[in-house]
Amino acid sequence: MSERTEIADLGEFGLIKHLTKNIELKNASSILGVGDDAAVIDHFGKQTVISTDMLIEGVHFDLMYTPLKHLGYKSVVVNLSDIYAMNATPTQITMSLGLSNRFSLEALDEFYEGVYAACEKYDVDLIGGDTCSSQKGFIISVTAIGEVTPDTFVKRNTAQKGDLLCCTGDLGAAYVGLLFLEREKQIYLENPKIQPDLEGESYVIGKLLKPEARKDIIEFLAQNEIRPTSMMDISDGLSSEILHICQDSNLGCRLYEEKIPIAEEMRRAAFKFEIDPTACALSGGEDYELLFTLPQSEYDKLVLNEQISVIGYMTEAEEGAKILTKGGGTHNITAQGWNAFKNT
Amino acid sequence: MSERTEIADLGEFGLIKHLTKNIELKNASSILGVGDDAAVIDHFGKQTVISTDMLIEGVHFDLMYTPLKHLGYKSVVVNLSDIYAMNATPTQITMSLGLSNRFSLEALDEFYEGVYAACEKYDVDLIGGDTCSSQKGFIISVTAIGEVTPDTFVKRNTAQKGDLLCCTGDLGAAYVGLLFLEREKQIYLENPKIQPDLEGESYVIGKLLKPEARKDIIEFLAQNEIRPTSMMDISDGLSSEILHICQDSNLGCRLYEEKIPIAEEMRRAAFKFEIDPTACALSGGEDYELLFTLPQSEYDKLVLNEQISVIGYMTEAEEGAKILTKGGGTHNITAQGWNAFKNT
Known part of the structure; x- marks a missing residue:
């Protein structure tokens, strides 16, 4: 960035005008957008779904290795x-931002470029x-x-005994990507002259910095008339999410380690850190894949989509939530993932 | 607070459970609340209105003189x-919170007490x-x-020439309340043994710490079939908001200083600081009153409500946005109010 415009020079309203001048509303239901006290959305026999998330610098992201454009993109996608x-x-x-005066207008524009790209x-x-x-x-x-045809939304607490446990894509890559970036950051802090060595790790780093949401899976499910019995996204690691579905649905499960989808790039990268790829998938977090349950009768429809893996099945609560390892062992699934308050 | 429970001891999910265990959904349209990826809202021929705000410690509030319960209440009300x-x-x-580990669970409970009181x-x-x-x-x-009967929402850019300019309640009190609290804070910081002297200032301090939203006015307007031509809330000072309506509607206006509603408690308090009560009303901010425009033909209906003041009228844009002072002078209205980025 060659120029620097202070945000204070625009004032709040000038800033909002600047940031929103290119918005074009695409959804017929978006009646009124930015620029008034509130926005207006119309509905025609649909139900509205609402979700909210907060991302804080130094907790959820590190601007030392997170390009602002990617951050804007990711903050929408999650x-x-x-x-x-x-x-x-x-x-x-809707998007609310708190900014220290360290940020220039050019930096903010970069962030919004990512926001608009995701939109x-x-x-x-x-x-x-x-x-x-x-x-x-x-x-x-x-x-x-978001919107959904009335009563077709899928909750976490409605899995049924005997259901297949499924997930999308591959897991653990974002976590390994984070390990690489944290390692390079430490090296850089100790010696700023050393160039970062991230050669060949673009897959795992891409998974961390520019995740995608599984729009394609939701479309596939709709096209094939597959209605999951329960569903959630995998943001805190597979273990933690499986336990949510088990606890909320009052069920147990069997998870097969060998069925957990792991990308070859992730496996190779995990070995460089001498860590177990399965552990990354179970506890890593930030995958933004989907975890869902389905009646076994729907199995035939799933094979059409190679982005979906059947990783286990649901049991009675009394049987516990267990993982069957490749070595033949059986262990309780425990949530060792991210805990928002332990790290501060 | 006699006990202190560390938030880290609960974990994120334990914390959410703790904070939301007493929620009872009151609106028929609230199909699904806290506890899943997203909430679900139903609509029956209504339009949805959405608004979002961020409040940051040290920028929007000072915990040295803001009770957490009041803060929770206010963060909903605004x-x-x-x-x-x-x-x-x-x-x-929906409410997202970022918390440093300085906060105990008891502190957070206090905050939520205010949130639930406002709900x-x-x-x-x-x-x-x-x-x-x-x-x-x-x-x-x-x-x-929020919801609104289709196409009855009121924007800022639809005021008409000749319309009456109206506001609710009284203005400037929250700003003077802030001056008192800031003064007492400085005295305390210099000498912690001196007791705060806020005797008799409960009105202006209450306006700052525990503002109310004008639900009553919206109900009054509906009952009397009054549809404002434009409306917004007064959060950044009357001047700034009037200029928004003028600019967005491409009009000018005449504002009568003598018509600006000022509470006796605020006037007395302003004099203690040797500042002009009118200046507080014009530039103070945080009033959360409503500013709206109406056809002159609606004037008779307004007199029914003493909480509504007619403070001026809208003109052609060429005539400018001007205030007519008590002394007989005419000045341009300028926004000297709060600027989010100048103070940092």
Whole structure:
């Protein structure tokens, strides 16, 4: 960035105008967008689904290795992922930002480039927000709104005994990507002259910095008339999410280690850190894949989609939530994933 | 607070469970609340109105003199105010919090007591949120959702030439309340043994710490079939908001200083600081009253409500936005109010 425009020079309203001047509303239900006290959404016999997330610099992201454009993209995508996880279609987002005066207008534009790229890709409208100053760091709060045909949304607490346990894509890559970036950051902090060595790791780093939400899976499920009995997105690691479905549905499960989808790039990368790829998938977090349950009778329909893996099945609660390892052992599934308050 | 429970001891999910265990959904349209990826809202021929705001410790509030319960209450109310300002009825909110480990569970409970008190008073449901750790301070992001009969929402850019310019309640008190609290804070910081002297100032301090949204006015307008031509809430000072309506509607206006509603308590308090009460009303901010325009033919209906003041009228844009002072002078209205980025 060769120029630097102070945000203070625009004032809040000038800033909002600048940031929203190119918005075009795409959804017929977006009646009124940014620029008034509130946005207006219309509905025609649909139900509305709403999700909200906060991302805080130094807690959820590190700007030392997170390009602002990617951050803008990701902050939208992680919210859309929650809407898809309800079996709904996202239609609008609102975005509130807290910014310290360390950020220039050019930096903010870069962030919004990513925001708009995600809105474009997922056909959602940015319809409102709030921009204020923060004393420290960058704070992002996004609320996503989606729609769903009445009573077709899918909750976490409705899995049934005997259901297949399924997940999408591959797991654990974002976590290994984070390990690489944290390692290179430490090396850089100790010696700024050393160039980062991330050669060949673009897959895992891409999974961390620019995740995608599984719009394609929701569309596939609709086209094939598959209605999951329960569903959620995998943001805190597979273990933690499986336990949510088990506890909320009052069930147990059997998870097969060998069935957990792991990308070859992730496996290779995990070995460089001498860690178990399965552990990354179980506890890593930030995958934004979908976890869902289905009646066994739907199995034939699933084989059409190679992005879906059957990884286990649901049992009575008394049988516990267990993983069957490749070595033939059986262990309780435990949530060792991310805990928002332990790290501070 | 005699006990202190560390939030880290509960974990994120334990914390969410703790904070939401008493939620009862009141609106028929709240199909699914906290506890899944997203909340679900139903609609029956209504339009949805959405507004979002972020409040950051040290920027928007000072915990040295802001009781947490009041803060919780206010963080809901300021968002509801935006929904009412669209001529809509708020129905749900989502709330995301960023918390440093300085906060105990007891402190958070106090905050939520205020949140639930506001939800109760205004008949809104808390249907979702996100709770995460922050490196510094307390960050609150609220999204409010409301409903409105199709096409009865009121925007800022639709005022008409000749319309009456009206506002509700009285203005400037919250700003003077802030001056008192800031003064006492400085005295305390210099000498912690001196007791705060806020005797007799409960009106202006109450206006700052525990504002109310003008639900009553929206109900009055509906009952009397009064449809404002434009409306917004007064959060950044009367001047700034009047200029929004003028600019967005491409009009000018005449504002009569003598018509600006000022409470006797505020006038007395302003004199203690040797500042002009009118200046407080014009530039103070945080009033959360409503500003709206109406055809002159509606004047007779307004006299029924002593909470509404006619303060001027709209003119052609060429005539400018001007205030006619008590002394007989005419000045341009300028927005000297709050600028989110100048103070950092």
